[in-house]
Amino acid sequence: MANGHCDRAELIGDTEFARPSRPHLRSAIRGRMRFLLLLAPLAACTPLPTELLAEDASASGADGERGPLGADLYTFMAQARVTERMHYEVVVPVGGEAPYPLVTMVHGGFVDTERYRWLTAHLASRGYVVVAAEHPANLAITQIGNSEVALSDFERRPLADRLDADAPAAVMGHSLGGVIAAMTWNTDGRYAGLGLLASFPAAGTAVETRSDGSVLSLWGSEDGGDEEEAMHAVERFDTDANFARIDGMNHYAWTDDASASELGRDGVATRPDDETRPDALRVLDTWLDAVLYEDAGAASALSAGQFANVEWNP
């Protein structure tokens, strides 16, 4: 099943569906019936991908920079909670040697997953499969389990062979998505890493009860949110948890196409996104490599905490 597209076996199980050998009316009807039977599961098939990034062998893959792998976007539908339909995106690395570790991304409140594709493509180019579920009204709080539904659905698809189910995984979220990511991390041992992007866990999430794993909180110095609470939240973790303040970055620098309304209630970024994002990604990449690839050099860099334009555990 090249590129994870549907094959006949996935569609129809063990049943063999042959084209009618004679132009006979009964055979023709039978053939159409079989065709109709094939239609129903089509929604479960792997659609054609959209290329977000082409492979680039010249890419250094240094922390903060894209990797040499390409990034393909797939959009799937899943059957959730028996009767519901939900969409989710998966961005997979192209080229290189699969399988790759999982990063689950949870979008912020009223921000759709498309606006994080710059980030998910970046991560895929560095060798991570990124799964991002959608939610009603773009509010992850309404259906906290959607990431789990998306991952469960994805794992039964042929494309899941790109995913290393045995490797450590990370869950991260932006803003409200970070609140949900923290809840997920707190209860799902599959996630070794929790990435908080301009976010912090809710007071009711007992993050202090988990003593393993690693947490990274990235916060822009110009974020319109409550930085003090974000810093204090990091202290609640009973595991390795670090706080990084990105100079000049605001809340919506994590998203593309921020609206005037969003920017109006955010702080004013003092540096452009194309400067602050690489600074933030440098930390994020280092952390992911340390946690998911268990890269000793990355772990050492984290311990040193020396990142340009970043205050480390201020």
Next chain:
Amino acid sequence: MIALAMALAFADPVAHREPGLDGYAVHIGTPEAGAAVWFLDDFGLAVGLRNDLGAVELSAVERRQLTGEGAWGLDLHGAFGAGIGLVRPWPYLTTTLALHGGFRGDKFAWTIGPAAPIAYTFVGGWRARFPLLVETFIGPRIGKVRLMARGAAGTVLSPGLAPSFAAQAGLSVTIRR
């Protein structure tokens, strides 16, 4: 007394829970839209479709008046049905229990109560949804036509998943036989 109804309801059969329904009903809302027809006083059938095209369903409905004489009273709705998810085509069964109390007069109706439209499947592993909603219907009757607004809120429990929040709203038109 047993009646027979046919309805376009949804994965959560809403239309047949409208207070005082004794004829035909069409319901449009979120997350469901549909219609219902009662042939007898307190028994019927319903078929429906979620408006996210997530599932279609056929249900049989029974309604019993537990207490009350005249317009004021308390009704128990029970429905049992079968459906199919349209994304991953899996069959499922549904059971709905709803308790509605309130006023169902000739010119106006308002009821409120809990509803639990449960769905479960055994295909590809056991899955279920256990919504627990508080819903209300309110609206006037003009001749044989009753206009009803519906609002509902609650939680949906699904084994293995965190609870999700449900907020539903809709409008319906019912026509008395």
